[in-house]
Amino acid sequence: MPEGLIYLDGNSLGPLPKTVPPRMADAVSRQWGNSLVKGWNEAGWFKLPSVVAAQLEPLIGAEPGSVAVGDSTSINLFKVLSAALKMSGSRRRILSDSGNFPSDLYIAEGLVSLVGSGFHLMALPSDKVEAAIGADVAVVMLTEVDYRTGQRRNMRSVTQAAHAAGALVIWDLSHSAGALPVRLADCNADFAVGCGYKFLNGGPGAPAFLYVAPRHAESLVPTLSGWMGHSAPFAFESSYRPASGIEKMQAGTPPILSLIAFSTALELFKDLDLEALHARSLQLGDLFIAEMARRCPYLELATPRDHRLRGSQVSFRHANGYEVMQALIARDVIGDFRSPDIIRFGITPLYISHDDIIRASATLEQILRDRLWDTDTYRVRAAVT
Amino acid sequence: MPEGLIYLDGNSLGPLPKTVPPRMADAVSRQWGNSLVKGWNEAGWFKLPSVVAAQLEPLIGAEPGSVAVGDSTSINLFKVLSAALKMSGSRRRILSDSGNFPSDLYIAEGLVSLVGSGFHLMALPSDKVEAAIGADVAVVMLTEVDYRTGQRRNMRSVTQAAHAAGALVIWDLSHSAGALPVRLADCNADFAVGCGYKFLNGGPGAPAFLYVAPRHAESLVPTLSGWMGHSAPFAFESSYRPASGIEKMQAGTPPILSLIAFSTALELFKDLDLEALHARSLQLGDLFIAEMARRCPYLELATPRDHRLRGSQVSFRHANGYEVMQALIARDVIGDFRSPDIIRFGITPLYISHDDIIRASATLEQILRDRLWDTDTYRVRAAVT
Incomplete structure (x- = not known):
């Protein structure tokens, strides 16, 4: 971590693990440079999506062979949502939270229009969703931890309620x-997707995953039936025949360099106790x-105090949230702003200490008390353009 | 290029440009490591897909602002094919070549089933496609240069024929x-997709592009309406509103590390005369x-001799093609085998000389004359498992 920086934005982009630079140098110069096309076998590129999936499974409580890695979260959501719609019988409604991460809603819009x-x-306010799980709902599509407030949903009870109503659930x-x-299997979840570049530290735009x-x-x-999901990609058969395992959810050729960074980052989670971490x-x-x-009693907390309702993020609301966050960033405290008024801070003990929080x-x-964000305005505006 | 290697497989995976390792090291250690989330602005990650698109446009004869970069070729094909189907009026047929790259056919299958x-x-034998372009055809979906034979289609005349029949054309x-x-604009093409990791040397699984x-x-x-294609991704609006430009074809967050390698590789094409290269x-x-x-007159040539019908690949047919290719590879001549009987050799003067060909x-x-592939059998079989 750069000297003097307090990085509370691992929920946007996780920092670089020390193990990644030498592995990336090796991946580029030796694997690509020397093995060339033989890298697909020699360097294990073909199996890399499955290797990364197996690294992820224990972290999200998923059964062995239930996770596929590649593409973006949005594309993966399209994959599992289109699968869920095919299983919907006569039900026609996708139920979600209007405060869900917008890309999830956009993807659902694009799919239903096709x-x-x-x-x-149907996207309802966060606190209205669970009551709306009825007999007309095909799929409940929710994010476990809200990207603005950091509020955590009870995956187990929502999944139970959905199943009781005959609906499927997709968790982001x-x-x-x-x-x-995360306990996907224990909660009896149907589908899930997730991002590699936040708390998993997989690197900017790291490949995503699905369950x-x-x-x-x-x-x-699969609807996105690409050759990497075929039962025999190198038989070059003229018709699609899905692989028997979860590999069928792979579509095209995955971005190997980004996958290698992701896989390297995941090694750090191997023996980590996520219960203790959280x-x-x-x-x-x-x-x-x-x-x-204590310091600013008027500052509105947006995150629940109750541990059962909290992810690993603390958010506040402030009318000048954007400017406040820019002023913080200018003073080497990195969080981020989310429209309309949220300043959010990702908190992981992997690289954040008690002193950092203080x-x-x-x-x-200091910024709030002295309205320092006003004095930063010129710099802030300049940085945005 | 590794010492002694004759690399005729740039049509599968282009080799590593010398400029890439230092740029990747910088991308990982300085951009990700030091800029962290600020890299999206400071290091230009947000604009990177558009930057790479602008690098590609002149190479494929595309108008400025007509190319989007990201995802895989398969996903990009899904994007443009779903767009084309929405424009199809009462027409219901996608016409393709049964010898097309299988993933293209699989993606079309998945889309129509959804x-x-x-x-x-309808996938017909290669030489029957053009005659089948009729009033029932919504989209003609073809690859300019065949991955097995290296045969090149006349993009201009096929596009004209399709338009005359009222159909759209997608070129791979x-x-x-x-x-x-490639002359997309001159040929009046409707849509195109393509791969970054073959002759463009973008690295294993490099992001793909669409036109x-x-x-x-x-x-x-767009059908794959992710947040990076939204008019204002960071407004976090609850409904999708496509960007006004080609950026709307972006979906999720792109794999930045792989994109940086691709962009670096493309710099080598900046002032290249592709006419002279070809x-x-x-x-x-x-x-x-x-x-x-001269050496093996019985060896069947699979590639047309006519320059107008040839890409940058020469292929032969051989009943023991797989074993022959393994024997070649064991002797540091790298090409590849494509089922059922094709040995293919990508030929680009960027790193292949007259002496290499000899x-x-x-x-x-020597391999064919002395049936050396038989003597390699043990090693070959061992390498495959």
């Missing part, structure tokens, strides 16, 4: 994976909340 | 881009064909 047949997206784990112990519950996998025929994150979050309540709190207090 | 409504794929440029001067003719772009609403490639191909005709011909002659 499919037609009465399929539609972008703000959960690598931050807290298909084993009970749904066998009958699933407990420590909640403690640090408590500290941040307490510090700000210093961040003091800096935020 | 959309229903009578859409279907995976085996053309970077090898020969939308400006006349179709404005009204196009002319020299055809000369080297002529040499290879002549050498093999040495490759002599090695292939």
